[in-house]
Amino acid sequence: MKIDRLIETYDRGAVDYDAIMKRYWHIEREPLIASLQLQPGQTVLDAAVGTGLNLPAYPEGVHVVGVDLSHKMMDEARQKNVSADITFKVSDMCNLDFPDNSFDAAASGFTFCVVKDPVLALKEILRVTKPGAFIAILDYCKSQDPEIQKWQELIADAASQLGFPTGKIKWDALMDYDELIYNSKLPIEVLADNRIENPNPFLCGCQLLLKNSKI
Numbered sequence: 431m432k433i434d435r436l437i438e439t440y441d442r443g444a445v446d447y448d449a450i451m452k453r454y455w456h457i458e459r460e461p462l463i464a465s466l467q468l469q470p471g472q473t474v475l476d477a478a479v480g481t482g483l484n485l486p487a488y489p490e491g492v493h494v495v496g497v498d499l500s501h502k503m504m505d506e507a508r509q510k511n512v513s514a515d516i517t518f519k520v521s522d523m524c525n526l527d528f529p530d531n532s533f534d535a536a537a538s539g540f541t542f543c544v545v546k547d548p549v550l551a552l553k554e555i556l557r558v559t560k561p562g563a564f565i566a567i568l569d570y571c572k573s574q575d576p577e578i579q580k581w582q583e584l585i586a587d588a589a590s591q592l593g594f595p596t597g598k599i600k601w602d603a604l605m606d607y608d609e610l611i612y613n614s615k616l617p618i619e620v621l622a623d624n625r626i627e628n629p630n631p632f633l634c635g636c637q638l639l640l641k642n643s644k645i
Contacts, residue, residue, distance in 0.1 A: 443598035444502035463487035482507025488514035543605035581631035
């Protein structure tokens with residue numbers, strides 16, 4: 431997916447994004463953020479913060495840096511009621527504008543199925559987080575059921591080009607987390623890998639907790 435078209439899509443869909451997610455892909459974010467075991471004074475990267483659906487779950491005393499390419503998505507995020515200290519920054523997931531080892535932890539919701547190069551995006555998160563940092567991921571993903579995969583193959587082109595709803599959200603319907611976390615040879619330890627299987631090919635997902643195992 432080309433970045434300029436992706437930004438245009440999410441700019442256009444920003445005001446409707448929360449309602450769409452609540453209707454079709456609503457998942458509570460508190461367990462995701464709680465898995466990071468954040469402590470007061472720590473700094474966490476919210477990678478592709480979007481409209482800020484993760485933000486209310488962050489605890490007081492934590493500094494969150496939310497990055498995204500869509501100004502209009504971040505405009506929606508700024509309206510969220512949050513306890514943590516939040517900073518927003520325009521940045522590309524595949525080329526994060528931060529020094530190495532800048533963050534104590536990272537979180538990302540429904541992101542890797544959207545970026546053009548998921549391996550590079552995760553590699554960048556590993557670069558900017560400290561050794562031992564927890565990385566929590568919530569995302570759409572390819573089913574592990576071959577029969578459901580057939581339906582995902584059928585919707586893949588439309589999901590990435592037209593989106594669903596049309597022109598509002600685009601993603602890779604064949605996002606392969608086995609390839610990303612087990613076969614990419616990135617320096618990670620998988621602490622939790624919970625797959626959300628569903629006979630509806632639109633509703634397959636995953637929640638993961640990774641540990642940055644770089645030296």
